[in-house]
Amino acid sequence: MSIVSLEDMKAHLNIIDAIDDALIVKKIDAAEAHLCRVLGFSMEAEYPEGVPEDLKEAVRQLAAHWYENREATSAGVSISTVPLSVEEIVRERRVYVFG
Numbered sequence: 001m002s003i004v005s006l007e008d009m010k011a012h013l014n015i016i017d018a019i020d021d022a023l024i025v026k027k028i029d030a031a032e033a034h035l036c037r038v039l040g041f042s043m044e045a046e047y048p049e050g051v052p053e054d055l056k057e058a059v060r061q062l063a064a065h066w067y068e069n070r071e072a073t074s075a076g077v078s079i080s081t082v083p084l085s086v087e088e089i090v091r092e093r094r095v096y097v098f099g
Contacts, residue, residue, distance in 0.1 A: 001044075002025075002028050002029060002032055002059075003032060003043055003044060003051040003055070003056055003059060004028050004032070004056055004059045004060055004063070006021060006024060006025055006028070008056075008060070009024055009027075009028055009060060009063060009064075010024065012060045012064060013064055013067065020067075023067070024063070024067060027063040027064075027066045027067045028059065028063045030063070030066065031058075031059045031062035031063040031066060032059050034062065035055070035058055035059060035062065035086075035090060038090055038094065039055075039090060039093060039094050039095060040094060040095035040096070041095055043055055052093075054089045054092075054093075055089065055090075055093065057089060058085075058086045058089040058090055061085055061086050062086050065086075
């Protein structure tokens with residue numbers, strides 16, 4: 001079970017039809033798996049009482065980015081990172097291990 005529901009993600013994307021539901025679920029799952037690896041822990045295991053909203057927002061932002069940009073490269077389009085976005089959210093909660 002993902003920390004972000006399909007309905008929540010569709011509201012974030014402003015999508016009302018069901019045409020891309022399966023694709024959106026895959027993007028949510030991929031974003032959550034990626035962020036768990038970056039964080040160094042499972043979000044659901046680390047926060048059994050409920051995942052903090054900032055981490056849910058990081059999943060929504062990353063899944064939305066991957067949904068909107070489905071190719072590995074972009075031509076003729078200027079793309080930049082949004083300040084205080086996914087990297088900044090994750091940096092505050094990441095577990096660092098040295099050694």
